[in-house]
Amino acid sequence: MTSIIETKDLIRDFKKTRAVDGLTLSIALGELFGLVGPDGAGKTTTLRLLAGLLDVSEGDASVLGYDLKEKAESIKPHVGYMAQQFSLYGELSVMENLQFFAELFDVTPKDMAERTERLLTFAGLTEFKKRRAVNLSGGMQKKLALACTLIHEPEILLLDEPTTGVDPISRREFWNILTELHLQGTTIIVSTPYMDEADRCSRVGLMYAGKLVECDSPKNIREKLEGDVIEIQPEDWQKALKTVAGLSGVREAQTYGESIHLLVDSGKRRLPEIERVLKKEKLAYRSIRIAPARMEEAFISLIRKLEA
Amino acid sequence: MxxxxxxxxxxxxxxxxxxxxxxxxxxxxxxxxxxxxxxxxxxxxxxxxxxVDLKNIPIAVLDFDCSQTSQAFIQQITAGQDLDIYAYATSMEEINTMLMRGQIKAAVIIAPGFASDLQALKGIPLQVIIDGTEPESGNFAVEHILQRAEEFIDDALTKQLRAQGISIDSLQALNLRVQTWYNPDLxxxxxxxxxxxxxxxxxxxxxxxxxxxxxxxxxxxxxxxxxxxxxxxxxxxxxxxxxxxxxxxxxxxxxxxxxxxxxxxxxxxxxxxxxxxxxxxxxxxxxxxxxxxxxxxxxxxxxxxxxxxxxxxxxxxxxxxxxxxxxxxxxxxxxxxxxxxxxxxxxxxxxxxxxxxxxxxxxxxxxxxxxxxxxxxxxxxxxxx
Structure with a gap:
């Protein structure tokens, strides 16, 4: 596998903080790489560095073989970058935004006509092409922003939380588009706060305090979770939560709607113990079982371990 | 390129x-x-x-002479839009009050004997008081009054000389003209x-x-x-x-x-x-x-x-x-x-x-x-x- 993005001990300092602290990362051609981590972990700074929008403070980084310190401008025609917040021109129409970026990326007029049509269909924006971007819904704005970053058919896509603040249906549509692009061979790096989205990536990097603390396939990350998850559906989850949270062997207690997920050191050993306590306390429950760990539990447990 | x-x-x-x-x-x-x-x-x-083109500056007049000549003089200085007569005062105290209240920017006091002095070609006994807190208006009023007063004396002189049979042309002693280019009315x-x-x-x-x-x-x-x-x-x-x-x-x-x-x-x-x-x-x-x-x-x-x-x-x-x-x-x-x-x-x-x-x-x-x-x-x- 050829790697097209390489960073080594990459550091980016701001006045008072070190946003990226010794990041070493290698991304191969055609990967769909998910960047996860709590707020302030350095995801946005990493993506901006890779897009050539910030100066490298220390360390090395290259994209498509171009050194980011020397040739940041050379990578721009090959990269599609989508900022976290809406950053298109509100007073321009959907079509005018697409044309604007097409012209700046030197797309020929012939290609431009063909691609705008295709991207508008792709993003479901054909009937809104004359509408000003400021008057689009949040989800449509995100899709337009993606369409604008795709207009020059970039080899690398850098997407900073592209689905934050988007309704679930638009979110699914968005990911269908990303999957399609991934299948066509585009290398995609996407940061996301949603663990179900991280699960759809070919590889996930977990950032914490400017460092890459974990980098593996979603399956391997899930398996790195030490212990098991016990899922309980109690009648009164508030009382049940108080009772089970402090039991020995329980590392974490999280609620999902009316069910409780307990992260325990050993499922087989703790399940009978917990059942016994619940019965003793006369707390009724509909079901209790050992459940497969999800990305979310793995993520939270990893972060807790780092914070401790 | x-x-x-x-x-x-x-x-x-x-x-x-x-x-x-x-x-x-x-x-x-x-x-x-x-x-x-x-x-x-x-x-x-x-x-x-x-x-701001200065105009309609309020003044007061105190006429101690009360002659036809002094009346004509007052008319001469208040002709046009530059000065407006706010009041005819009857005493210096009145003028003082009006100045203090800011009702007038200047006052013209015509002394007794205005008509006879002019007649005798002794000049004219005239006093102008201005409000120094607003010198622009006051100076403007003084300039205006002086100019009109000169015209008034000129006229009176000319009339008298004519009456004595002397031609006015022989009196042109000095003729100073200032020419302003590009902005002739300055x-x-x-x-x-x-x-x-x-x-x-x-x-x-x-x-x-x-x-x-x-x-x-x-x-x-x-x-x-x-x-x-x-x-x-x-x-x-x-x-x-x-x-x-x-x-x-x-x-x-x-x-x-x-x-x-x-x-x-x-x-x-x-x-x-x-x-x-x-x-x-x-x-x-x-x-x-x-x-x-x-x-x-x-x-x-x-x-x-x-x-x-x-x-x-x-x-x-x-x-x-x-x-x-x-x-x-x-x-x-x-x-x-x-x-x-x-x-x-x-x-x-x-x-x-x-x-x-x-x-x-x-x-x-x-x-x-x-x-x-x-x-x-x-x-x-x-x-x-």
């Missing part, structure tokens, strides 16, 4: 930015109103505020307005100074910097629409000055238009230099006032003559496009001079424009944060 930052300048890139920026100006109504009408508004405001407006025109036409520089910070604050700069656009392309593309809007003002403002203030344009309008285009380029590039350094619109606004507007006000020779400035200030003034443009505007409006006189100023403006653009492109970095 112009090469900057090892990238060729693409006209398509510039044109894309120009169109986008133009759409922004036209579609955002407040921006449109700001750039189109601020110069007009400021011109009207300043032209009126700075050239109306302050005629001289001031061309200067003001040169100042208000520089206003779009403010909008240019704000445009980069505006994009930074709205987050659009982030997406823009991720494109391969060249620095000079971006800056030029942003300046051009404001040059166009500025040139619309170059038509509106002289039209307004001619039709509203009755200023005459003695030189060629085409020359004025052409040199104004060069001025736009220079002053907007200057605005861009400010914009490149400031991160927020508020900061860009503050710096624009500091480096563009206040020097434009005090150093360009519009209000204070360049010749009376210290050497350093004059040198600084030379670095402002407005200084050269003020000379050009006055030159074309008043004496109506042409390119044979104005070319050095045009060259200076062009040079400053190129220097400012180069500075802006040099210091502008395609980076966030």
């Amino acid at each position: 112009l090469r900057l930052h090892s990238a060729q300048v693409s006209l398509r890139h510039i044109w894309a930015v120009t169109r986008k920026e133009f759409n922004h100006i036209v579609r955002d109504r407040s921006t449109l109103i700001l750039v189109l009408f601020t110069p007009t508004l400021v011109l009207l405001l300043m032209a009126y505020a700075l050239t 109306k302050p407006r005629n001289a001031l307005i061309p200067g003001l025109i040169s100042m208000v036409l520089g206003f779009p520089a403010l909008s240019v100074a704000l445009t980069l910070a505006h994009e930074r604050e709205h987050g659009t700069l982030e997406q823009l910097l991720a494109t391969p656009i060249g620095r000079a392309e971006l800056l030029l593309g942003k300046i051009i629409p404001y040059i166009i809007v500025g040139l619309i003002n170059v038509i509106i403002i002289p039209f307004l000055s001619i039709s509203w203030f009755h200023i005459s344009l003695n030189g060629s309008f085409l020359l004025f238009f052409g040199l104004s285009a060069i001025f736009m380029f220079a002053v907007l590039s200057m605005g861009m230099v400010v914009g490149v350094f400031m991160r927020t619109q508020a900061a860009a606004l503050a710096l624009s006032f500091l480096v563009i507007f206040f020097p434009g006000f005090f150093l360009t020779g519009i209000f204070f003559p360049l010749a009376s400035m210290p050497e350093e200030a004059r040198l600084e003034a030379m670095g402002l496009p407005g200084t050269h443009y003020a000379i050009i505007t006055r030159g074309i409006f008043l004496p109506g001079v042409g390119m044979d006189v104005l070319w050095p100023y045009a060259v200076m403006m062009l040079g400053l424009g190129v220097v400012f653009t180069a500075l802006a492109a040099l210091f502008f970095r395609k980076k966030l944060g």
